[in-house]
Amino acid sequence: MQSDFSDSSFRASAVTLPPWLIAELRTDHAGETGAVFIYKGILAVSRCEKIQNFALRHLETEQKHLQRFDAILEPGVKSRLLPLWRLAGFLTGAIPAIFGAQAVYHTIESVEAFVETHYQQQIERLKTDVIVSSPALIEIKRILRECQEDEIEHLEESKAKLSDKIGFVTRCWGHMVGFGSSAAVRIVRLI
Ligand SMILES: [Fe+2]
Ligand SMILES: [Fe+2]
DSSP states (O other), rough: OOOOOOOOOGSSGGGOHHHHHHHHHHHHHHHHHHHHHHHHHHHHHHHOOOHHHHHHOOOOOOHHHHHHHHHHHHHHHHHHHHHHHHHHHHHHHHHHHHHHHHHHHHHHHHHHHHHHHHHHHHHHHHHOOOSSHHHHHHHHHHHHHHHHHHHHHHHHHHHHOSSSSSOOHHHHHHHHHHHHHHHEEEEEHHO
């Protein structure tokens, strides 16, 4: 069951989260923004019914993830580069959609493999860095876990839909997506 974080008293600035955690939540918010736009990009290009259904289902989940981080973070601490992350997300979905289902599934597999690890690192750090766990921090850890579980489902579904042989260009694209996600996270921690 998802919690209601529309309560402004939970906002990051109101509960004095450690600066590293605010930076990490900023990356999650920017990442989920990108994820929403990946699926918008796929839907803007693909005319394949299977891909559209896949994208619509995932889009719904990513929008819920985004709403959760939106409710936690004050506008002032969100990434100032959100228009860039929207564009990057859109292109990350639209470009493979031109080339078909396998390219789309491999893109999602690459993104979600990165995101699973990203959330895991944050969960681990919350376990070790936070000596006195406040209810807010426990709740954040729970939200991260829930989002991570959804991302793992997306990852497994994409993997299951992929054929054994992924083309060289598609594999290179997958590496680029992983590298791009990692670079974006480093930037969002700062801005
Ligand atoms: Fe997500
Ligand atoms: Fe996802």
